Amino acid sequence: MHRFFKRKDPEPEEQKIENVRVEEFDFSQLPTDPGLRTPICDYNANIRDQVRRAYLQKGPCQSSGYEFPKRKFGVSQCRRFNPSWFKEFGDWLEYSIEKDAAYCLYCYLFKTAKGKQAGGETFVSEGFTNWKCKDRLNIHVGQHDSEHHKARMDCEALMNQDEHIQSVLHKQSRQMRNDYRIRLNASIDCIRVLLRQGLSFRGHDETESSLNPGNFLVQLEFLGAHNKEIDDVILKNAPKNCKLTSPDIQKEIVNACAIETVNVIIRDVGDSLFSILVDESRDVSTKEQMSVVIRYVDSSGHVNERFVGIEHVASTTALSLKAAIDKMFSRYNLSMSKLRGQGFDGASNMQGKFNGLKALILKENPCAFYIHCFAHQLQLALIAVAKKNLPISNFFRVVGDVVNVVGASCKRSDILREKHSDFIVEALERGDISSGRGLNQETSLQRAGDTRWGSHYSSLISLISMFSAVSDVLEIISEDDSSSPDQKTEAFNLLESILSFDFAFNLHLMKHVLAISSELSTALQKKDQDIVNAMDLVQVCKHRLQMIRDEGWDSFLEKVYHFCEQHYIGILKMDDMFTRWAPRGRPHRNRPEVTNLHHYRVDLFYGVIDIQLQELNHRFSEAGIELLLCVACLCPQNSFVAFDKKKLMQLAEFYPQDLSRFDLLMLDDQLETYICDMRFNKAFQGLKGLGDLSEKLVMSKKNMVYPLVYKLLTLALILPVATASVERVFSAMKIVKERLRIRMSDDWMNDSLIVYVEKEIFLTIDNEAIVKRFQNMKTRKEQS
Structure with a gap:
């Protein structure tokens, strides 16, 4: 970078660090008159162009850039100035035709960069006009520690931003972030596979010489063996304090996966009404676990039963189960006022008339109707x-x-x-x-x-x-x-x-x-x-x-x-x-x-x-369940032959929190129009159940035409039928928490179960969401 200067004075070591950054240079003081100065040679213009490009690319504001003039220099335009006299200074000297004066490009550009003017006012603002005293130019240049040389070094530093110490550190930091990102995504991908299959993570011996270090490390090694970019940043090639393979990191990533999975379910529920299915069972470590599944109708009119968590309960009394449900509702911001149904297997601690879980929930919300599990009754x-x-x-x-x-x-x-x-x-x-x-x-x-x-x-x-x-x-x-x-x-x-x-x-x-x-x-x-x-x-x-x-x-x-x-x-x-x-x-x-x-x-x-x-x-006595008799009137089979307006109005009266007296008056008229539309509309012929009717109403946007009828249909759909979904969770628990994983903590098992059971939702979650959740859990040594 010194090829432009004939004089190659040695530079002190400390001067290499004190380079000027673009952000430190004040371009607001540059002249705005494009015809003020003319470069002595093409090289001066090249220097100015490089300075301007460096500023435009990395500077804080592009609007303050200096408009460099086109070359207008010609011998016929000069008075007493002869450029051939000053060829040895052509790299920094420039001439103003209008003022018939010479200026120092370096000192002018950096007259305020250090808080002082390099070389005095003569070569910066007043201009050099004493053409007979050529030695004054050498005096201005001075020794290697002169202000002119300092300005020259600052200008070179400004044009060579890539060699600045901060640029080097920035490049290094960016590379570390890229490596960290690749390493984190590799760990997440391996954890995804293990969670989907319900496999264990750790091995008995996880040392580097171990032949069986556990499923997680084996998966990571396999992934690195088939991808060189990943292999360069994982395990032995990763920093010792940032390998992202420790048990704590694994659990935090799994927790992030579980939180994102539940968040998708909670967003899908939104402000909709829902029911809960609850059952309790012992796991392989003889701990009593309570599983909770919510049943709701999504925006497309489809009925869903989603697992939201499992809680360890010290006892199976109704009060303990109710406290566990309240804790889970609080964690996921679910409101008890939105609850419209509860389904249990009929155990005494569940359906007890006075002190059972059913009774405790009904005291808080009278519209949360209890349905005895049909499969258990069978x-x-x-x-x-x-x-x-x-x-x-x-x-x-x-x-x-x-x-x-x-x-x-x-x-x-x-x-x-x-x-x-x-x-x-x-x-x-x-x-x-x-x-x-x-x-x-x-x-x-x-x-x-x-x-x-x-x-x-x-x-x-x-x-x-x-x-x-x-x-x-x-x-x-x-x-x-x-x-x-x-x-x-x-x-x-x-x-x-x-x-x-x-x-x-x-x-x-x-x-x-x-x-x-x-x-x-x-x-x-x-x-x-x-x-x-x-x-x-x-x-x-x-x-x-x-x-x-x-x-x-x-x-x-x-x-x-x-x-x-x-x-x-x-x-x-x-x-x-x-x-x-x-x-x-x-x-x-x-x-x-x-x-x-x-x-x-x-x-x-x-x-x-x-x-x-x-x-x-x-x-299964229909006469003993008045609510079910009313719900049956919504059935679309055989051209809505079961439709009974009187019973549907009676059904609406079961839900005073959702249908006010004013809504009941509107529903009375809306049902008349609804049944006529349904029976004469060919699109609604041949429907088999309430689920088909709900999806068809949403598809044809009839749910907006008959909002009260659709709300009544939704209330009927969320009534629980059987606790099969809860029992599937306990079946999955036998896979996730097996005999060899008997020491799993409650949180670790809950997170693993959520992802394993709701893998359909988990597959739709992108790694980016998991990375953000993982990064926001606490302060990390690296940030992606």
Whole structure:
């Protein structure tokens, strides 16, 4: 940068740091007259252009830039000045034709940069005119520490901003920020994968020499191995105090992910009305956890059930649960006044009439109507069948024992699969079953669950399909010398029990009954199921049971006979007298003698179906739920045949907080227009439920035409149907908090569960939002 000067004096070290920044230079003092000065040579103009460009690019204000004149110098225009005399000073000297004077470019530009004038007024403002004294120019230049040289160095520094110490530090800081940003995004991407799959983060040994440092570090290494830009800034190549891999950083990033996920849900809820679904359960560390799901209708008219958090409660009393709900509502700015429904599983601490959670919420908000979980009611109805009918109760005990004995060891399970495979091959050869893709897959006996009686249906189906293999395994166990006497006796008794006509009859009877209720149970698991459709499904279930009772005996008995013939089970003659079992030495207490037909048809077939119908009618009684009767009038099926204006007005009176007296008067007239429009509008024909009606109203913008009707429809939709969404959370909790992660803290588990359960929403959240949330949590060593 010294190539413009013939004199190359050494520069002190301290002068290299005292460079002038563009921001420090005052351009406001430059002359505005473009014709005032003319450069001695083209190089002077080049210097001025560079100064101006440096200022325009990095200066604080572009409007104060100096307008440099075009060259007007010519020998004929001079009076006494001869430029050839001053060629050695052409890099800094400039001449004014009008004043016939010379000026110092450097000293003029920086006459106020240091607070003093370099070189005096002669070469700055007055102008040099003593052309005979050429030595005055050398005196002005002076030694290496003169004011002129200081001004020259400042000018060079101004033109070489990239070499300024602050520019170097700025470049370094910008590179560090870029590296930090890449490193943070890499950590977030790895955490995204682990959260979606519900996997653990840390390993037992996370040292650099470890072969299994944990899922997080392995993911990060894998990501770096496939991206050089990431590999250059992570792990070994990252600063030791900013690797972004510590457990605390991982938890803070996961917390940021969970907060952003819940915020999306809360924004989607907005000011809408909603219901809550609550249930409690113990986790693997024997901590009692309460899960909360909110049910609402979004802006598109779609019903959503979203998980918002899980709380550890010290006890399961109603007061403790209510305090936990209040705490969660406060955290997410949810108002109890917006609550319009509550759904629980029917436990006493939940639905207690006086001190239950339901009662505590109703005291605070009378419009938060309670709906007993439909799936739980169905569960109780199925349990009642086994409790009230002794032969059926004994039948399920035998089924449970068979599953336990056959699946007691790996050896027996292998024998069962081998026998079942041989049976399938023989059946295929005989043509009894067909082959095809997805058919005849390897299977095993399914164990029924205690909390879901619908699982008994799968257990009975597997037992029927593997009945021959199960019989062979029990026979092998009873004849195996390596088995203990108790095992041999138990296997022999079970084999004798399942090869009886009584067991075959009960097996097919309960399979038929549970098949009907299984379809209802599956339908109740849907998140967008509305209360009217649920009641319709219950009615369908009742109707099918009644049809089997009235018309299904003959076809059912034929299936039992065919099964007995296939598995060499003795078939009883229905006209023979039924032999009742009684303890040895005790009389039959004068019981009336009945035929086999009467016992199996009346006592068992009719008896079981009647108990089931009785329980369904008792637990799903429409007459006992006035609110549901009114809601059913909104159903759009069969051209709104269920529409009843009187009952809909009665439904509106249940919600005085949402519909005032003035609104009721308007609703009375609006319903008349609404039903006429719906019945004559082809777009609203063929709708199946309230959910379809709501979405269609929003799509056609009819919700704005009939706002009060739409509000009534929304209130009906947010009524909870089943607590299946809450139970899914507990199923997910078994994956996230497994036995090896038993020491997870409550916050860590809550954040992980939110993202895992609501992964559909989490996938829509951009890394940028997570980065901002993470950065704002606390002061970081680096900022992206």
